[in-house]
Amino acid sequence: MTFINPKTDFAFKKIFGSENSKDILISFLNALLYDGQPTIQSLKIFPPYAAPRIRGLKETYLDIKAQLDDDTTVIIEMQVLNVEAFEKRILYNAAKAYSTQLETADKYALLNPVIALTITDFEMFEDFTKVTSRFVLKEKDFLIDYPVYDIELAFVELPKFKKTLNELETLTDKWIYFLKSAKDLSIVPETMQSVPEIQKAFTIANRSALSREELAELENEEIYIQDRRGAISKAVKQGREQGRQEGRQEGRQEGIKVGQLALIIRLLERRIGAVDSEVDSQIQELSIDQLENLGEALLNFNDISDLTAWLQTQDLPAE
Template identity: 60%
Template sequence: MQFINPKIDYAFKKIFGSQQSHNILISFLNALLYDGKPTIQDLEIIDPYLAPKIRGIKDSYVDVKATIKDTSDRTSSVIIEMQVLNVEGFENRILYNAAKADPGQLIIDNDYTDLEPVIVLTIADFEVFPELEQSISHFMLKDKIYLTDYPIYDIELVFVELPKFRKELAELETLTDKWIYFMKSAQKLDSIPLVMQTVPEISQAFELAKKANMTPDYRNYHL
């Protein structure tokens, strides 16, 4: 059995952004955004094309986009990007996509308090912050001098740096460990490890990642 590299654009979108991905994406986001806690109760995977509402504004694409609802019934927009190469302007694009995540949600009759929080989750196959040891970092708005939090937590940038995760298969314990290991190592495996089979959503992700499930044109192009 062979699995496609989930970091490849087509595979990432198939695993996390297709019609079969609802429960997979809930588990994945709970693992990476909320430390494995069952915070997300439901979500809707939506068109990831960020269509500009103002003439002349630059188009932008993301890998997966969803609207999530948490245990407090709060709704947020989540943008998920898999970034393999550290290209110039990468950090700027993240801010740009966050700023225009829902350009049409505030209509004339709405109040600013109706704006949904935005979370941008970036999985990077390189080190983004060499000065930090942790593999997952969360950024929010703070005062420049005193580091006081801005009173509204409605923009959050989350980075998962895959090279910093160094646990081996036998060391995997948490849901977060298992999902990051899946992202790093699925393409190197020839079967679904027993420790991963304990999470049904990860088993489903492996099924979607089977090379046998890919179209002939896609297999020929990426093998």
């Protein structure tokens, strides 16, 4: 058997984010958030795209959004690329998920907790080697918890997980190993077959079970990730070199933007076809941060209308 990479956006959503995958998601969240204890018994899965409820509020793209049986909201993001200001994006998404629960006349007492679970394929916190980490509000000097324990940021850094198959002990170990290593396996390991939800996750991840259209979408995403990694690396190198030569910060930024523009145009052509000169001109006007956001958003585009609608939400220079 050959298994798809659970770290890709397509595979992660397919394995954990469908109505048929509730039991998988419950086991996964119990493992990563509650040390393998059966704390979560049921949950609801919502569409991962979170449209802003306040005019002008930045749109949010998540991999999975779920409401637990105690009304806690969990937003889950699998992040492969270490992009600029990612830490701020996590905090923004968590704060937005918390604050937009209320309608105008609702009381603050109706607010329910939010947990933002982020799995990264890179190291975020170099100061410690722990694979999982949890952040909450505390008093700065005495580290006393804030009275309301309502916003929590939880992280799993896959590169820090070093256990081999024979060293897996807990449900948490097995799920992290699945995320990190499933794509490299040819059979379901015996030690993981004992967990029905993980066995089911492997079944969904079996490449032979995917349709031709799903395989094409997965391939496009894998190409996108590879291209973007290469483009980011090349753009940074070009920007640094140009910055050294010119001795100006503008040189470094321009080099990064040139690389991003080239990648975006190539990906757009693959995703929705060639764009006309007017749309191309608008794309050229985007800032580095806006190009970054477009690179994330275009995976959700089906045709040119989606792109033009997205461009209309951006603050572009007046003609």
